[in-house]
Amino acid sequence: MSEIIRLTTPLKDEDIVKLKVGDNVLISGVIYTARDAAHKRMIEALEKGEPLPFDVKGQIIYYVGPSPARPGRSIGAAGPTTSYRMNPYAPKLIALGLKGMIGKGKMSDEVKEYCQKYKAIYFGAVGGAGALLAERIKSAEVIAYEDLGPEAVRKLVVEDFPAIVVYDTHGGDLEEMGKLQYRE
Amino acid sequence: MRVVDVSEITEAVAKLCIDANYNLPEDVYEALKRALDEEKSPVGKSVLKMIIENADLAREGVAPICQDCGLGVVFIEIGQDVHLVGGSLKEAIFEGVRRGYREGYLRKSTCHPFTRANVGDNTPPVIHYDIVPGDKIRIVVAPKGGGSENMSMVTMLKPADGLQGVIETVVKRVDEAGGNPCPPIIVGVGVGGTFERSAFLAKKALLRHVGKPNPDMELAKIEKIMLERINKLGIGPMGWGGTVTALAVHFEMEPVHIASLPVAININCHAARHKEIVI
Incomplete structure (x- = not known):
């Protein structure tokens, strides 16, 4: 397995282009959460010429809808949700300067192309590891669309959040590569 | 009374x-540990380690x-x-x-x-x-989580498609699903009765202890064939490549209408949560 690479947000192009499919990374800094419903509202805001709840430039969006925090904790279980549902929205945000998405599963060829064209990374996190990933989230604050409950946009501060590069800026695709290697 | x-x-x-939601059933936990031994991909192994560690943290009450x-x-x-x-x-x-x-x-x-x-x-x-x-x-x-439920399906095959048709449908579905349903998965397959009966059988199949074969030897053999085919797909834990894509295939079968061969595939993520009580 490859060496572990530490990344701090906001991400810069020079850090991103070095990343290759299968690289294990530990992400620290601020990241933002959004799922289907929040993405829909963000894209509608853009279409109306309204500002987004946060500036996406250089940022990472984590596709997650956490469970409620238990007393004394900043967040509940917080593993990734399936990313393909964000296919219709992700390219628009990447074009605006979004540098990373964290989720699970495949995304579209369009997203893959946008990762190359605009230099962005699609990271994978381990789905169903909600308790373990929550331990790497130091704080969580709802910053928009509170009425969406678990789907509200949250600003998270993470420390050594473990992820793997699924789509890099060179057209690589971890799912395809992995499958080729182990398919009989 | x-x-x-x-x-x-x-x-x-x-x-x-x-x-x-907090206590992963023992049978699933044991199946994950066996998977960790069997998995050939280093990335797959690291995923399985995290999944097992996560189950321990949830049991301690950190989060679901x-x-x-x-x-x-x-x-x-x-x-x-x-x-x-x-x-x-x-x-x-x-x-x-x-x-x-x-x-x-x-x-x-x-x-x-x-x-x-x-x-x-x-x-x-x-x-x-x-x-x-x-x-x-x-x-x-x-x-039941949405990610794996979204990868499930019911389809009406032709009687001529036969057992081979069912096997191919199941393997193809799992292949298309890739990493979406959080592999290693448990695959519930239901063939029987009508459209909704097959779906019910597939769902019920997921309640069985992981890897416990169907008591009917013929059906157990089919489960084994499907599991071997699925684990040759290379999808692996989280779809990042590997040799353990499914922990088990559970197949339930009942008679069908003479015109029909309904087949339902209900996919469960590795967090196969089910608990029971008798009052």
């Missing part, structure tokens, strides 16, 4: 919702196993010698779900299909009732 107050049902359902605490699927078998008193059984189950999801800090995931407005208390659950001999009540709560 045994009299049971429905408040007992509420209490049991609430407890089961919490138990299922997964943020998707599921839609509450409730199987209730009521002995025909039981007389239920104290109110509506259905409402008692609903209240159990409400209470369990609130008190257990579980995510409420039911919403309006189009406005997507969250219902707020994770109702309605999906309830499967059965009347059985005896004076006991058996309740199984199996919270």
Whole structure:
């Protein structure tokens, strides 16, 4: 397995282009959460010429809808949700300067192309590891669309959040590569 | 005739919702440990280690196993010698779900299909009732996550497609699903009766202890064939490549209509949560 690479947000192009499919990374800094419903509202805001709840430039969006925090904790279980549902929205945000998405599963060829064209990374996190990933989230604050409950946009501060590069800026695709290697 | 107050049902359902979401069943935990031994991909191994560690943290009460605490699927078998008193059984189950999801800090995931407005208390659950001999009540709560449910399907094959058609359909579906349903998965396959009966059989197949073969030797053989085919796909843990894509295939079969060969595939993520109680 490859060496572990530490990344701090906001991400810069020079850090991103070095990343290759299968690289294990530990992400620290601020990241933002959004799922289907929040993405829909963000894209509608853009279409109306309204500002987004946060500036996406250089940022990472984590596709997650956490469970409620238990007393004394900043967040509940917080593993990734399936990313393909964000296919219709992700390219628009990447074009605006979004540098990373964290989720699970495949995304579209369009997203893959946008990762190359605009230099962005699609990271994978381990789905169903909600308790373990929550331990790497130091704080969580709802910053928009509170009425969406678990789907509200949250600003998270993470420390050594473990992820793997699924789509890099060179057209690589971890799912395809992995499958080729182990398919009989 | 045994009299049971429905408040007992509420209490049991609430407890089961919490138990299922924090305590991964032992059979699933053991299957994951076996998978860690068997997996050839280093990335796959590291994923499995994290999944096992996560189950330990959830059991300690850090947070539920997964943020998707599921839609509450409730199987209730009521002995025909039981007389239920104290109110509506259905409402008692609903209240159990409400209470369990609130008190257990579980995510409420039911919403309006189009406005997507969250219902707020994770109702309605999906309830499967059965009347059985005896004076006991058996309740199984199996919270089901959206990611793996989205990769499930029912299709109506032609009788001429036969067993081979069923096997190919199952393998193709798992291949298309890739990493989406959080592999290593458990695949429930149902063939029998009508459209909805097959889906029910596939769902019920997921409740079986992981890897416990169907008692019917013929069906157990089919399960083995399907599992081997699936684990040769190379999808691996989380779809990042590997030799363990499924922990088990559970196949349930019943007679069908002479015109039909319905097949249902219900996929469960590795967080295969189900807990039961007998009252």
